[in-house]
Amino acid sequence: MDPLTGGGTRLREFRLDDLEDYLAVVGDDRVTSWLSFDSRDRAAAEKQLGGMVERAALADRPDYALAVTRLDDDRLIGFARLGPTGVQAAHLGYAIAAEYWGHGYATDAARTLVNFAFESLKLHRVSAAIGPENLASVAVVKRLGFSYEGRIRHHVFTNGDWRDSLLYSLLATEFRAD
Numbered sequence: 001m002d003p004l005t006g007g008g009t010r011l012r013e014f015r016l017d018d019l020e021d022y023l024a025v026v027g028d029d030r031v032t033s034w035l036s037f038d039s040r041d042r043a044a045a046e047k048q049l050g051g052m053v054e055r056a057a058l059a060d061r062p063d064y065a066l067a068v069t070r071l072d073d074d075r076l077i078g079f080a081r082l083g084p085t086g087v088q089a090a091h092l093g094y095a096i097a098a099e100y101w102g103h104g105y106a107t108d109a110a111r112t113l114v115n116f117a118f119e120s121l122k123l124h125r126v127s128a129a130i131g132p133e134n135l136a137s138v139a140v141v142k143r144l145g146f147s148y149e150g151r152i153r154h155h156v157f158t159n160g161d162w163r164d165s166l167l168y169s170l171l172a173t174e175f176r177a178d
Contacts, residue, residue, distance in 0.1 A: 011068055022076055034095070037158060130168065
């Protein structure tokens, strides 16, 4: 797949040589405290990265997990993912390395992937489940036009405890490309 280019980010396929930068995202408690999984150690990150590279090579790929880079640099600063959730539907996820927070990269990467979901994949619905305390991520999906659907109680087990998620969604009929 060719890279997807946004206003300030580029989404490209993962490479095995992304390991160090990927580990800086998924191995950082500041980042994973907001995600649906605990921080990964080097071995787990390497295994996860290898799986994403393998899935991307499949003719009928099951998901779109992509490395997020800045436009002026090919170095991974985060990831964005569309995972199938049903007929013409996918779940949106994203994370940016803590050192790059506050620069609009999450919003740009999410917008770029949502554009791809509706324009290229012809999806009907994209959803996002976000921890209630993750106000920055809630702001991202609201900026993109997602609607709040409700609270999913004890949705994920992470950091030794159950966490609720706030469910947001965007339908193809509500989508407007930026």
